[in-house]
Amino acid sequence: MDLFDTATVLTRVMTSGVVMSIEKSDRELPGLERLLTKKTGRSKAVLLNSRSAAVHAALAGQGIGHGDTVHRPGLAEKDLAFLSWLGISVAQDSPEGTVPAFDHFSLDPANAADLGELAAAATAPALVVDLTGIGFGPAAAVLTDDPKVWARAERLKIFGAYDLRTMWTQQEEAADLVPGVQFNYRLSPLVAACIRMALGQAVRPLTTTGAEK
Amino acid sequence: MITDFPDRPLPLPDEADLAAELAAFGGGQMIPKELRRTIFPVITKEDVFNLMLAQRSTPEKVVADFAEAYRAYVGANYALPTASGTSSLHLALVGAGVQPGDEVIVPAFTFIATAQAVVAAHAIPVFVDIDPHTYCMDPEAAAAAITDRTRAIMPVHVHGLPADVTALRALADSRGIAFVEDASHAHSAKVAGQVAGSFGDAAGQSLMADKNFPLGGEGGIAFFKEEASYERAVEYVRRHGIDYEMSWVAAAFGASQLKRLPYYDEVRARNAALLGEALNETGLFRAPYVPEGHVHAYNMYRITLRPEEAGLEDLPVWAVKEAVHELLVAEGVPAREWQNTPIPCHLPFQHRLGFGNGYPFTLNPGAVRDHKPEDFPVTLGMLDSTLVLCRELRSPVEYERALRYADAFRKVARRPDAIRKLVEDRDYVRPYEKAARLG
Numbered sequence: 001m002d003l004f005d006t007a008t009v010l011t012r013v014m015t016s017g018v019v020m021s022i023e024k025s026d027r028e029l030p031g032l033e034r035l036l037t038k039k040t041g042r043s044k045a046v047l048l049n050s051r052s053a054a055v056h057a058a059l060a061g062q063g064i065g066h067g068d069t070v071h072r073p074g075l076a077e078k079d080l081a082f083l084s085w086l087g088i089s090v091a092q093d094s095p096e097g098t099v100p101a102f103d104h105f106s107l108d109p110a111n112a113a114d115l116g117e118l119a120a121a122a123t124a125p126a127l128v129v130d131l132t133g134i135g136f137g138p139a140a141a142v143l144t145d146d147p148k149v150w151a152r153a154e155r156l157k158i159f160g161a162y163d164l165r166t167m168w169t170q171q172e173e174a175a176d177l178v179p180g181v182q183f184n185y186r187l188s189p190l191v192a193a194c195i196r197m198a199l200g201q202a203v204r205p206l207t208t209t210g211a212e213k
Numbered sequence: 214m215i216t217d218f219p220d221r222p223l224p225l226p227d228e229a230d231l232a233a234e235l236a237a238f239g240g241g242q243m244i245p246k247e248l249r250r251t252i253f254p255v256i257t258k259e260d261v262f263n264l265m266l267a268q269r270s271t272p273e274k275v276v277a278d279f280a281e282a283y284r285a286y287v288g289a290n291y292a293l294p295t296a297s298g299t300s301s302l303h304l305a306l307v308g309a310g311v312q313p314g315d316e317v318i319v320p321a322f323t324f325i326a327t328a329q330a331v332v333a334a335h336a337i338p339v340f341v342d343i344d345p346h347t348y349c350m351d352p353e354a355a356a357a358a359i360t361d362r363t364r365a366i367m368p369v370h371v372h373g374l375p376a377d378v379t380a381l382r383a384l385a386d387s388r389g390i391a392f393v394e395d396a397s398h399a400h401s402a403k404v405a406g407q408v409a410g411s412f413g414d415a416a417g418q419s420l421m422a423d424k425n426f427p428l429g430g431e432g433g434i435a436f437f438k439e440e441a442s443y444e445r446a447v448e449y450v451r452r453h454g455i456d457y458e459m460s461w462v463a464a465a466f467g468a469s470q471l472k473r474l475p476y477y478d479e480v481r482a483r484n485a486a487l488l489g490e491a492l493n494e495t496g497l498f499r500a501p502y503v504p505e506g507h508v509h510a511y512n513m514y515r516i517t518l519r520p521e522e523a524g525l526e527d528l529p530v531w532a533v534k535e536a537v538h539e540l541l542v543a544e545g546v547p548a549r550e551w552q553n554t555p556i557p558c559h560l561p562f563q564h565r566l567g568f569g570n571g572y573p574f575t576l577n578p579g580a581v582r583d584h585k586p587e588d589f590p591v592t593l594g595m596l597d598s599t600l601v602l603c604r605e606l607r608s609p610v611e612y613e614r615a616l617r618y619a620d621a622f623r624k625v626a627r628r629p630d631a632i633r634k635l636v637e638d639r640d641y642v643r644p645y646e647k648a649a650r651l652g
Contacts (some may be wrong), residue, residue, distance in 0.1 A: 001416070008265075010261070010462070012400060013586070014261050017252060017256060019254065019422050019427075020430060020465070021430060021431060034306075049431060049460075050296060050456030052454060052455050064569050065566035065569020066569035066570050066572035067572065078455075081453050081454035082455060084453070085453035085454065085455065086568060087568050087569065087572055132456075136460060136462055137272060137462055137463070138456050138458050138460060159329065160325075178564065180332075180564065180565065180568065181329060181333060181561070181568050184297035184298065184299040184300070187430070188429055188431045188463055190430050191429055191460050191463070
C-alpha cells in the first residue's frame with residue numbers, strides 16, 4: 001500500500017470522527033472482520049491488538065488455560081515463552097488423532113495476496129493470523145468456525161463483555177463464557193481500516209495507468 | 214454528509230424553559246434530541262496532517278517521540294508506551310517488583326482493568342473501600358489490609374481526581390512496599406502542581422480514545438521512577454514473549470493531540486466549575502469534592518444527591534437517584550451510573566478462574582476473600598447516591614451547552630414532587646441488585 005492510499009484511509013476514518021473500538025457507530029472493525037472471514041473461509045473473526053494476544057485468544061477460546069497441555073509442534077521460542085507465561089505446557093509431538101491447538105502464519109506485503117491459500121492449508125480449530133507485518137503496528141486475528149471459540153475469544157479481549165457494542169455488562173446465559181483473567185486486547189479502528197485496504201489491494205491484479213486500459 | 218456539528222446551534226438558556234413541565238411528563242426537553250451531539254475526541258486538520266507526516270518516519274521513531282513528549286509533559290522519569298491501559302498497569306506492577314503470588318491492594322471502586330492488571334501480573338488483588346469524599350482509595354483501609362505478602366498498593370485517581378498521594382506514599386514507605394498509580398482517568402490531574410503519573414514508584418495510564426488525552430484508538434503508557442524498574446518491565450515482556458507495543462498510528466494521533474491537551478483541560482475545568490456552582494445552589498445536587506491543592510481532570514463528573522435538602526429524606530436515596538436519572542435523561546442530559554457493583558463482586562473475582570484452574574489465586578489462598586457488596590459500605594453508599602456525566606462534559610462543549618446542562622439539573626431539582634411520584638410508581642432496585650456493569 002503506498003503512502004497516498006494510507007493517507008486516504010486515515011483521512012477518511014478521522015473525518016468520520018470514530019476512532020474508538022467501543023463506539024457503536026464504528027464500521028472499520030466489522031469491515032476488517034468481514035474481509036478476513038471471506039478470504040479465509042472461516043465463519044468468525046476476532047480482531048486483536050497483537051500476535052501474542054491472538055495466541056492467548058485462540059487458546060482461551062477453546063477453554064485451554066493454566067495447567068493444560070497442548071500438542072503443537074514447531075512453535076518458535078517466543079511463542080513457547082508466551083505459552084509458558086500462560087501456564088500452558090507444549091508437547092512437541094502430534095499423536096494419532098490429535099489436532100494442533102492452533103495454526104498460525106504471518107502476513108506481510110509480500111504474501112498478503114496468499115491469505116486464502118494459507119488459510120485453506122490450516123486445519124486447527126483456531127487460526128492465528130499475525131497482521132503486524134502489514135505495517136500499521138501490532139495487529140492480529142483469530143479465525144474460527146466454532147461460535148464458542150469466537151464468543152470466548154471476544155470476551156477475553158474486552159473484559160468479559162459480549163462484544164464491542166454492548167460492552168459493559170457481564171451477565172451471561174452460559175457462565176463458562178465469562179473469562180477469568182481479562183484483558184484489553186482491542187484493535188484500533190484506524191489500524192483496522194489501513195489493514196483492510198492493504199489486504200483488499202493485495203488480491204487485485206496489478207493495474208497500471210488508465211490510459212493503458 | 215459527515216459533520217462535526219449538530220443540526221442547529223443550541224438556543225441560549227431561557228428562564229421559561231426552567232419553569233416548563235418536565236420532559237418526562239410531556240414538557241419540552243432542555244436539550245432536544247437533534248441537538249445532543251457532543252464530539253469526542255475532537256479531531257482537527259492538524260491531526261490529519263500529522264498522521265500523514267508520521268507515515269514518512271519509522272514506526273519506532275513515531276512511538277518513541279510520542280512517549281518522550283508525553284513523559285516530559287507528565288514529569289515522570291521513564292516511560293514505556295503500550296497497547297492499552299491494562300497492559301501499562303501490568304507493566305507498572307512488574308516494574309515495581311510485583312512477583313507471582315504477591316498481594317496488591319486496589320480500591321473496590323474502579324474500572325475492572327485495575328484488578329485484572331494485578332491478575333495479569335500473576336498477583337492477587339486485595340480490595341479495600343474508598344474515601345467517602347474523594348471516592349479514591351481510603352489510606353486507612355489500605356493500611357489495615359497490608360500483610361507480609363503485600364508488595365504494592367495501587368490507588369486509582371478516580372474520574373480524574375488524584376487520590377491522597379501524600380498519605381498513600383507515606384504508608385507505602387513506612388511499610389516497605391511499592392506505590393503504583395492507576396492514572397487512567399487522570400491526564401493532567403495535579404497535586405501541588407505535580408502531574409498524576411509522576412507520584413508513584415510506577416504508574417499505568419490508559420490512553421484510549423475516550424480518555425481526556427486520546428490516542429488513535431487504543432493505547433497506554435507506563436511510567437517509572439527508577440531506571441531499574443523500567444528495565445525490569447522491558448525485560449519481562451521480552452522474556453515472556455508478550456506483545457504489548459503501541460501502534461505508530463495511535464502514537465502519531467496522540468502526539469498531535471498532546472499539543473491541544475492544555476486547551477481542552479481548561480475548557481473542561483471551566484465547564485466543571487460552571488456546572489458545579491449551579492449544582493451546589495440547587496440543594497439536591499452536590500458537585501464533586503476537590504481537596505485544596507488538587508486539580509481534578511474531570512474525565513468523569515460524579516454528582517452526589519442529597520434528598521434531605523429537597524424534603525425527600527424519607528425515600529431511599531438509591532430510589533431518588535433512579536428517579537432523578539430518569540428525569541435527567543428525558544431532559545437530554547445522558548447521566549449514567551458508571552458502575553453499580555463493587556469490583557470484587559464482579560464475576561471474575563467471584564469465580565476466580567484467573568488464567569485457568571484458579572491461577573494465580575491458588576498461589577496465595579490466604580489473600581482470597583468471598584466478598585459481598587456490604588463489605589464495602591462506602592462504595593455502596595456512593596453507588597446508591599451518585600450519578601455521572603461522561604462524554605457530555607469530557608468533550609470541550611460549547612458554553613451554552615454547559616449552561617443548558619446546569620438548567621436541566623435546576624429544572625429537575627425544582628420538582629421533588631415529580632421525583633416522589635416516580636419513586637412511588639416505579640419498582641426501582643438498588644444498583645448492585647442489577648447485573649454488574651463494567652461502566
